[in-house]
Amino acid sequence: MTLATFAGLPDGFLTIPPERLSELTPELSLIKLEGDDPRPIVISMLLHGNEPGGLRAVQHWLTARGDRPLPHAVWLQVGNTTAAAEGRRVLDHQPDYNRIWGRSHKKTNALMAHHKEAQPVLAFDLHNSSGKNPHFAGVHLADADSLGLAAAFSDHVVHIQGPTGLFAQAMAELCPSVIWELGPPHDEQGPRWAAEVLERIVGQGAFPAADPMSMVVHRAQGIVHIHRETMFGLGPDCAVRFVPEIESYNFQEQPAGTVIAWVDDMAEDAFDVVDREGGVDVFDALLAIDDGKLVLTRPLVPVMFTTDPAVIRRDCWGYLMERQPATRAPR
Numbered sequence: 001m002t003l004a005t006f007a008g009l010p011d012g013f014l015t016i017p018p019e020r021l022s023e024l025t026p027e028l029s030l031i032k033l034e035g036d037d038p039r040p041i042v043i044s045m046l047l048h049g050n051e052p053g054g055l056r057a058v059q060h061w062l063t064a065r066g067d068r069p070l071p072h073a074v075w076l077q078v079g080n081t082t083a084a085a086e087g088r089r090v091l092d093h094q095p096d097y098n099r100i101w102g103r104s105h106k107k108t109n110a111l112m113a114h115h116k117e118a119q120p121v122l123a124f125d126l127h128n129s130s131g132k133n134p135h136f137a138g139v140h141l142a143d144a145d146s147l148g149l150a151a152a153f154s155d156h157v158v159h160i161q162g163p164t165g166l167f168a169q170a171m172a173e174l175c176p177s178v179i180w181e182l183g184p185p186h187d188e189q190g191p192r193w194a195a196e197v198l199e200r201i202v203g204q205g206a207f208p209a210a211d212p213m214s215m216v217v218h219r220a221q222g223i224v225h226i227h228r229e230t231m232f233g234l235g236p237d238c239a240v241r242f243v244p245e246i247e248s249y250n251f252q253e254q255p256a257g258t259v260i261a262w263v264d265d266m267a268e269d270a271f272d273v274v275d276r277e278g279g280v281d282v283f284d285a286l287l288a289i290d291d292g293k294l295v296l297t298r299p300l301v302p303v304m305f306t307t308d309p310a311v312i313r314r315d316c317w318g319y320l321m322e323r324q325p326a327t328r329a330p331r
């Protein structure tokens with residue numbers, strides 16, 4: 001299978017808005033920039049078409065550094081440009097482009113074979129988060145090099161144990177690999193901060209390491225789904241009514257007893273709360289319904305909770321996480 005690759009930046013790349021990027025580069029293409037060391041640093045953006053932060057970060061970064069030579073080759077991996085043209089995560093006929101890596105998908109398999117042969121030294125995958133979240137980073141392996149890439153970007157680090165099929169997970173088998181979540185899609189601060197950290201790491205060739213012994217990571221204890229047919233949201237008529245401040249709880253540890261929603265009698269079975277690995281039901285370990293209130297039964301950190309019904313139906317309401325030492329065996 002032939003991959004769409006570009007030697008050097010296509011004209012206009014540094015200023016093009018995400019919705020017009022498909023005019024320059026097809027889906028899942030690679031823009032290869034030369035560096036002193038040919039082993040590339042891979043930077044992925046726009047795997048989700050409605051998450052423009054990665055493109056903006058790379059545009060800020062490369063505009064600021066001009067023509068200065070790069071210590072390593074840089075491969076910019078451009079994701080779902082057709083969905084980006086419509087400002088959507090994916091189009092109806094498409095798979096989610098961040099769930100197909102290491103699976104039987106021809107194009108991502110060809111890309112991975114190409115990456116592997118080039119012996120990449122680092123991998124970044126840039127996203128925006130749904131819901132109001134601070135900038136945070138995710139790693140699949142809690143080793144010093146991967147954690148270093150995460151900690152350089154944010155104090156909030158998630159040790160990801162699912163879902164599978166993520167680009168960063170596939171890359172973690174080849175080199176230190178990290179996901180950076182640059183805040184909500186139209187936050188301009190996230191891309192600017194990411195550009196600064198990219199310059200430090202990729203531009204200066206200073207690869208950070210973190211001491212796993214001294215680091216705390218977030219690990220998901222439960223992923224909270226709400227049944228599609230349930231009326232949920234912030235409105236007074238909803239059978240599951242979110243507390244209005246739910247998104248501001250993200251990455252803030254909440255004590256046991258914290259109310260996260262009010263629930264009508266009829267809707268008490270509207271939740272599926274499963275652990276990351278086997279899909280085991282963990283509702284009773286984390287939550288309780290007490291006098292019409294959905295409450296946490298132990299201290300937990302809500303992460304990526306959202307009030308956006310489309311995201312909740314397609315993905316989930318949010319993750320309940322725990323802070324744990326990075327060195328502790330994941331569970």
Ligand SMILES: [Zn+2]
Binds near residue numbers: 048128
């Ligand atoms: Zn994303």
